[in-house]
Amino acid sequence: MILQKLKGTWIPLVAIGFGLLAGAIIMLLFGYNPIQGYIALWNGAFENPYFTGETIRLMTPYILSGLAVAFAFRSGLLNIGVEGQVFVGWLAAVWVGTAFSLPAFIHLPLAILAAAVAGGLWGFVPGYLKAKYQVHEVIITIMMNYIALYSTNAIIRNVLTDQGERTDYIAESASLKSAWLTELMEFSNIHFGIILAIFSALFYWYFIEKTKYGFELxxxxxxxDASKYAGMSVKRSIIMSMVISGGFAGLAGAMEGLGTFGYMSLQNSFTNIGFDGIAIALLGGNTAIGVILASGLFGVLKNGALNMPTSAGVPHELVDIITALIIFFVAASYMIILFREQIISMYHKLKHKLSNISSKEGK
Structure with missing residues (x-):
């Protein structure tokens, strides 16, 4: 029983260990010192307050995008559209941040709420099509990523600006940044969004584990089929799951618009915040604490990678290889366990049949 509870914890840990080991082997094969490489990686993430602030800043939207993917997955849905929901949430937050002049205690919550609502509405579309017409959510959400990318660019260019490349800066009353926090972390881009991300993780845990709706999801x-037979509204659960998932993704966009940048510019490609959220949810086992820890790992890897070429001569592309290997080992571990459980189940069924045959022959 204890091993069963710990299964979701040790799988990612073993996968991380194998990923780091494989990364070290790759560094050796290419003539780099893996010890120096990993020291440079760690120093790039935590050597001083500036690097630490940047690591926290990176993990903040990752927590929310990971929660978005995990929330949908707990309902049996795969939300590949988190990236697009990040875009619309980012745009909505920046629009509220630039269009209104309000006191901070109203302006900032309003901008954050606008981002969550925009992301939720963007998630409503695939949720409704899935619930009503059984349209596969993966196809719809992938297509809506491109709609979001080009639509937000068009709105920035033609509505929020006059053929400009980016919006105006948000008002200070709508900013997640704080002068004393920025100075404390040696003028990094850290902001108070990390607090919102942690509270979002707590909400995720409470909703999924402690509420009736979470149980239904x-x-x-x-x-x-069993849920429908038990009287649960499957269609409502699907739509609710995609809406809340989109809300989390919209908040991830708000972290960029209200925290890191303070504006939104034309995007030539995807930010990968949403796509990385898929890997984070997988690595975190779709649990709140797991998503936070996995987001921290991604923040360390991506921020620390910037220090590896200068301090150890290791190209930062190797960190992408290490990250991919970690995800591979996580997926492989789950597949191995699933295969093992199926073999054990087949063994017990066969043993039961043989026992019945032998008992009949004995009679």
Missing amino acids: KAVGFNR
């Missing part, structure tokens, strides 16, 4: 994720 999990039940629908396990078996939709």
